[in-house]
Amino acid sequence: VKNVQNRHGVLFEDGQLGPFPMHRFKRIDKPTTLIADNIQRIDSREIAWAKATRGDYGPAVQREISHFFTKYPLSAAQENIVRHLASIQDNEVAAAKAPIPEDPQILSRHIKRLGYFLKADIMGICRLPKSAVYSHDRQGNPIDIDYQYAIVIVMRKEYQTVKASKGYDWISDPVSFQAYQHLSFVAHTIANYIKRLGYPASPQHPPSVVGRYQVLLPPLLLRAGIGEVSRAGIILNPFLGLSFKAAAVLTDLPLVPDKPIDFGLQDFCQHCKICAQMCPGRAIPTGDKVMYNGYETWKLNEQRCASFSILNKKGTICNRCIKVCPWTKPTTWPHNLVRWSVERSSLARRLAIKADQILGPGKANEKEKWWFDLEEVNGVLRIPNTAQQ
Amino acid sequence: VKNVQNRHGVLFEDGQLGPFPMHRFKRIDKPTTLIADNIQRIDSREIAWAKATRGDYGPAVQREISHFFTKYPLSAAQENIVRHLASIQDNEVAAAKAPIPEDPQILSRHIKRLGYFLKADIMGICRLPKSAVYSHDRQGNPIDIDYQYAIVIVMRKEYQTVKASKGYDWISDPVSFQAYQHLSFVAHTIANYIKRLGYPASPQHPPSVVGRYQVLLPPLLLRAGIGEVSRAGIILNPFLGLSFKAAAVLTDLPLVPDKPIDFGLQDFCQHCKICAQMCPGRAIPTGDKVMYNGYETWKLNEQRCASFSILNKKGTICNRCIKVCPWTKPTTWPHNLVRWSVERSSLARRLAIKADQILGPGKANEKEKWWFDLEEVNGVLRIPNTAQQ
Numbered sequence: 001v002k003n004v005q006n007r008h009g010v011l012f013e014d015g016q017l018g019p020f021p022m023h024r025f026k027r028i029d030k031p032t033t034l035i036a037d038n039i040q041r042i043d044s045r046e047i048a049w050a051k052a053t054r055g056d057y058g059p060a061v062q063r064e065i066s067h068f069f070t071k072y073p074l075s076a077a078q079e080n081i082v083r084h085l086a087s088i089q090d091n092e093v094a095a096a097k098a099p100i101p102e103d104p105q106i107l108s109r110h111i112k113r114l115g116y117f118l119k120a121d122i123m124g125i126c127r128l129p130k131s132a133v134y135s136h137d138r139q140g141n142p143i144d145i146d147y148q149y150a151i152v153i154v155m156r157k158e159y160q161t162v163k164a165s166k167g168y169d170w171i172s173d174p175v176s177f178q179a180y181q182h183l184s185f186v187a188h189t190i191a192n193y194i195k196r197l198g199y200p201a202s203p204q205h206p207p208s209v210v211g212r213y214q215v216l217l218p219p220l221l222l223r224a225g226i227g228e229v230s231r232a233g234i235i236l237n238p239f240l241g242l243s244f245k246a247a248a249v250l251t252d253l254p255l256v257p258d259k260p261i262d263f264g265l266q267d268f269c270q271h272c273k274i275c276a277q278m279c280p281g282r283a284i285p286t287g288d289k290v291m292y293n294g295y296e297t298w299k300l301n302e303q304r305c306a307s308f309s310i311l312n313k314k315g316t317i318c319n320r321c322i323k324v325c326p327w328t329k330p331t332t333w334p335h336n337l338v339r340w341s342v343e344r345s346s347l348a349r350r351l352a353i354k355a356d357q358i359l360g361p362g363k364a365n366e367k368e369k370w371w372f373d374l375e376e377v378n379g380v381l382r383i384p385n386t387a388q389q
Numbered sequence: 390v391k392n393v394q395n396r397h398g399v400l401f402e403d404g405q406l407g408p409f410p411m412h413r414f415k416r417i418d419k420p421t422t423l424i425a426d427n428i429q430r431i432d433s434r435e436i437a438w439a440k441a442t443r444g445d446y447g448p449a450v451q452r453e454i455s456h457f458f459t460k461y462p463l464s465a466a467q468e469n470i471v472r473h474l475a476s477i478q479d480n481e482v483a484a485a486k487a488p489i490p491e492d493p494q495i496l497s498r499h500i501k502r503l504g505y506f507l508k509a510d511i512m513g514i515c516r517l518p519k520s521a522v523y524s525h526d527r528q529g530n531p532i533d534i535d536y537q538y539a540i541v542i543v544m545r546k547e548y549q550t551v552k553a554s555k556g557y558d559w560i561s562d563p564v565s566f567q568a569y570q571h572l573s574f575v576a577h578t579i580a581n582y583i584k585r586l587g588y589p590a591s592p593q594h595p596p597s598v599v600g601r602y603q604v605l606l607p608p609l610l611l612r613a614g615i616g617e618v619s620r621a622g623i624i625l626n627p628f629l630g631l632s633f634k635a636a637a638v639l640t641d642l643p644l645v646p647d648k649p650i651d652f653g654l655q656d657f658c659q660h661c662k663i664c665a666q667m668c669p670g671r672a673i674p675t676g677d678k679v680m681y682n683g684y685e686t687w688k689l690n691e692q693r694c695a696s697f698s699i700l701n702k703k704g705t706i707c708n709r710c711i712k713v714c715p716w717t718k719p720t721t722w723p724h725n726l727v728r729w730s731v732e733r734s735s736l737a738r739r740l741a742i743k744a745d746q747i748l749g750p751g752k753a754n755e756k757e758k759w760w761f762d763l764e765e766v767n768g769v770l771r772i773p774n775t776a777q778q
Binding site: 085178189381 | 466577768772
């Protein structure tokens with residue numbers, strides 16, 4: 001633990017800043033999965049949700065996607081708020097730089113602490129890889145942005161509700177939107193603040209349909225040490241599992257990038273196939289990793305994932321993999337003890353996977369269910385047929 | 390603990406729903422302070438901030454109020470977000486009522502649980518007293534609204550930052566705005582959702598300058614059992630002390646009002662005068678309660694409070710009373726043990742007050758300071774003179 005002081009009298013302890021002890025992980029120079037040298041930029045019109053909207057996944061998916069979040073009144077309400085916030089007129093970068101320390105270490109701690117002040121769950125920083133910037137936006141315009149760093153903001157999904165749900169019930173989309181709402185106001189606030197300090201900054205926040213998005217987030221999460229590549233094809237954090245959403249602020253404020261982390265996940269996911277076995281859309285592979293878009297990863301079948309989520313008649317969207325993942329557990333001491341062992345020992349990994357399989361992952365805690373099952377059809381809310389089973 | 394089930398299969402345990410055990414307090418039919426029978430409605434142009442803006446508190450206050458939150462870059466950024474959210478076009482009430490249970494108990498638990506899902510710290514419900522509705526808005530238009538209930542939403546101020554600050558330094562206004570930002574998106578989301586269920590609802594959120602406000606919040610907090618009247622003239626919660634901000638959603642959704650609470654605060658504040666002794670604006674009385682606007686309360690000198698806050702040269706606004714209050718403490722077990730005793734014993738109250746006086750309340754934990762001291766003057770950020778002392 002190191003103390004840093006500046007002329008403002010700001011002290012920085014080089015330890016835990018936020019609610020989770022991310023500082024205690026072994027930091028490595030390269031992620032635990034391969035990254036190719038020359039990665040092609042992706043056109044945002046080629047991601048799964050854009051394809052679904054365009055009709056590439058068939059007419060049923062195309063028809064349903066237009067109201068897949070408005071079909072439930074809570075996600076519909078949340079979407080209104082995020083859409084409105086995304087429409088805000090951005091402020092200008094101040095003409096003069098503020099008299100703040102130019103030490104990137106002090107500025108990094110400052111921005112991370114600001115994120116925690118705004119109740120983010122995990123903050124991270126990485127260099128912005130050009131390859132993570134989409135080549136074109138949804139309208140087909142080339143995206144030409146150039147920032148040095150990405151500040152990554154992570155929000156946990158509300159755990160009690162995740163516990164109460166099956167992962168593809170009526171509350172599933174509101175669970176995501178709760179994180180989206182919080183992320184959008186935090187990303188806009190941090191970007192607005194940095195511009196007032198005299199540095200360029202751009203808020204990047206989900207969801208893709210109503211948010212503001214010029215970058216792919218998983219490559220940033222991987223580089224900023226938020227987690228490792230998982231079998232579900234997305235980044236997994238040791239404390240939150242898959243149960244979080246992320247946003248970013250791109251900036252030229254001088255910062256110190258974090259390094260990737262290694263907590264034994266590659267070996268864990270290689271042997272644990274719970275998410276693949278329980279995926280209702282059969283979209284997660286049971287086999288080995290492949291190289292895809294320049295990244296070594298288990299390759300999600302995006303069409304199956306998006307189609308099942310959008311056509312789901314028993315609820316809104318699907319987060320079953322997030323629900324059943326053995327890492328989506330609270331940070332109580334027994335679970336933290338397992339985390340500690342699994343990080344260090346391959347035998348512990350085998351035992352933990354076996355224990356989860358025996359205990360039966362993915363059970364919904366029905367006693368904690370607090371939402372109503374409702375479905376909007378032609379502008380009227382009704383009780384869905386599936387809710388009465 | 391009682392279980393309630395409805396045809397949706399929703400179970401409600403009649404115990405703790407949120408992060409603080411508010412359910413364990415003794416609930417009483419009337420608040421611990423008197424409320425007059427016939428309370429006159431207040432004109433929103435007569436509250437302290439409106440008077441300060443109009444020049445009633447002198448030209449210096451009037452000049453400073455126009456940029457008292459833009460003078461610090463973080464609160465300026467936060468204000469942009471809240472102002473933009475307040476400008477959202479409200480949705481219409483759905484023509485048909487949703488097929489949800491009409492049991493007010495189930496609906497009350499549902500709405501409170503929704504608030505906790507959106508990460509509120511405390512939720513409460515009361516009947517909306519007509520007297521709490523302002524008679525006129527800031528433009529002088531009569532306010533004519535009629536709702537049965539007020540859903541009260543409470544957000545804690547970020548505790549580590551409160552601990553690090555003196556209460557009237559540069560971070561003081563951002564601490565309030567962090568709560569305002571979160572409250573505004575939660576209030577808008579809940580109101581939007583209730584209207585989709587087919588019931589009228591109106592979001593009411595601070596701050597008065599940029600938020601949406603047609604009601605006085607303290608009378609609602611008192612009735613909904615969030616806390617008791619304190620010496621500082623505002624409502625004090627047993628877990629958060631004075632360190633929170635609140636918003637409301639007015640609605641006709643059938644609900645069960647909560648009752649006021651009694652945790653011994655009247656006797657405590659009668660003897661503890663720490664906030665009055667440490668108030669830098671000498672705005673808090675050391676004497677007894679009086680009747681004011683229909684409420685028995687210690688009477689804050691609003692002009693002194695607002696003037697000191699607005700003219701403060703050592704920071705943004707003033708929350709010194711919140712900082713020094715013995716109740717603004719974390720909910721660790723030693724502090725909870727003191728809470729438990731103080732609620733039950735007048736001797737414990739005397740001892741707790743003495744202990745706080747000896748330990749010296751209101752110290753700033755300088756090691757936790759993470760913000761930069763900055764002041765915007767004529768559009769340029771500079772290091773304030775006071776920061777270099």
